[in-house]
Amino acid sequence: MRAKTERRRRGSQFSLLDRFTSLRDALNGLGILLVEQHNARIHFVVAICVLALGLLTGLSGVEWIMVFAAIALVWMAEAFNSSLEYLADAAVPETHELIGKAKDVAAAGVLISAGFAVLVGLWVFIPGLIR
Secondary structure (H helix, E strand, O other), rough: OOHHHHHHHOOOOOOOHHHHHHHHHHHHHHHHHHOOOOOHHHHHHHHHHHHHHHHHHHHOOOHHHHHHHHHHHHHHHHHHHHHHHHHHHOOOOOOHHHHHHHHHHHHHHHHHHHHHHHHHHHHHHHHHHHO
């Protein structure tokens, strides 16, 4: 934590070491997401299955972009949802109506992104599976 405070204090100075530290922190966050969040592990397994299906069906370049964008959107939504939950639980450990609403709305964001990913999957894979 002290390193982040020190980086902020230095302001806009560019440091390659700070970039590597930021990358390490982000990878640590990805690890936390996979280890601690059950739904993230489900998203991971589904993403692997979708990528394998893409290889089997021979997706075009544009179709791959659509699939990768949908996967990234779901992962981003899950990460933001999880981070909001961690912050809310730290700030207000007891049950609070507004915290519950915030968590529900963040979870809705994940649901919306997952629904979009399903639509992309149907759009991309049904023609290939029919062939």
